[in-house]
Amino acid sequence: MLLKSSIASKMAAGNKLKKSTYDIAMTGVAIAIIEVCKTALMGAPNIELTSFWVIMFTLFFGRKILFVIPAFILIEGCMFGFGIWWVMYLYAWPLLALLTGIFRKQENVVFWAVLSGLYGLFFGALCAVPYIVNASFNGGIRSGLYAGFTWWVAGIPYDLLHCAGNFVLMMVLYKPVNMVFSYIKKQYS
Numbered sequence: 001m002l003l004k005s006s007i008a009s010k011m012a013a014g015n016k017l018k019k020s021t022y023d024i025a026m027t028g029v030a031i032a033i034i035e036v037c038k039t040a041l042m043g044a045p046n047i048e049l050t051s052f053w054v055i056m057f058t059l060f061f062g063r064k065i066l067f068v069i070p071a072f073i074l075i076e077g078c079m080f081g082f083g084i085w086w087v088m089y090l091y092a093w094p095l096l097a098l099l100t101g102i103f104r105k106q107e108n109v110v111f112w113a114v115l116s117g118l119y120g121l122f123f124g125a126l127c128a129v130p131y132i133v134n135a136s137f138n139g140g141i142r143s144g145l146y147a148g149f150t151w152w153v154a155g156i157p158y159d160l161l162h163c164a165g166n167f168v169l170m171m172v173l174y175k176p177v178n179m180v181f182s183y184i185k186k187q188y189s
Contacts, residue, residue, distance in 0.1 A: 022188055023064060030057045030068045035075060046123075046162035051116050052169050054093055058100040060181045065097050087130040092123065113170040120162030128152040 030053070037049035050072075058065045073089045080086075096119055106112065128148040136144025 023067075026061070027064070027067045027071070030061070031071050031075065034068075034072050044165075046120070046158045047165040047169075048162070049169060049173075050093075051096060051119055051166050052173060054096045055100045055112060055116060055170070056174075056177055056181065058097045059104055059178075060185075062101070062104075065101075066094075069093050069097055084130045084134055085127070088127045091129075092126045095126070109171060109174045112174055113167045116170040117163045117167035120164075120166035121159050123162055124152050124155040124159040127155070 034050055034053045034057075037053065041048055054065070054069065057068055061068065073086075073093060076089060077086045099115065099119070103111070103115065128151050131151045132144045132148030134144070135147035139147075
């Protein structure tokens with residue numbers, strides 16, 4: 001009887017290890033998918049799949065997305081430099097994951113398309129925050145607010161493209177990707 005319980009506990013430990021290895025592998029795959037899609041669409045003005053993948057991976061991984069996003073942000077900094085734009089990534093992508101986590105029970109594609117579209121629309125406003133802070137240190141708060149506001153307003157046409165692109169991409173890709181994720185969960189749960 002003692003031998004049987006010892007084997008059972010070792011098997012349980014093995015299952016945890018498999019699950020842990022699976023999680024590590026899936027995290028790597030998620031980061032690779034985000035980076036490849038981001039690089040492939042780099043030439044398109046504000047048309048990106050990063051928002052789509054952050055939403056989908058948050059729905060798929062749950063809290064484990066907290067391993068994917070920091071690694072993605074770090075890779076972006078290593079590839080493109082740690083400029084002022086990079087600071088915005090530190091809060092913008094976790095914010096999208098947080099919003100997705102809050103509404104994770106939603107299964108309506110239109111809901112996710114609207115959320116993704118609104119995120120694209122307000123992405124420029126999120127990006128303006130580091131510019132406000134930077135200009136405030138150099139010329140005072142009034143100067144900072146002016147710099148951030150003008151930077152944001154100048155980018156509104158791109159935010160509109162971002163909004164439309166995010167909305168359309170979510171409408172087209174949500175159901176097929178969700179079906180694949182459901183299949184993967186069934187296979188490895």
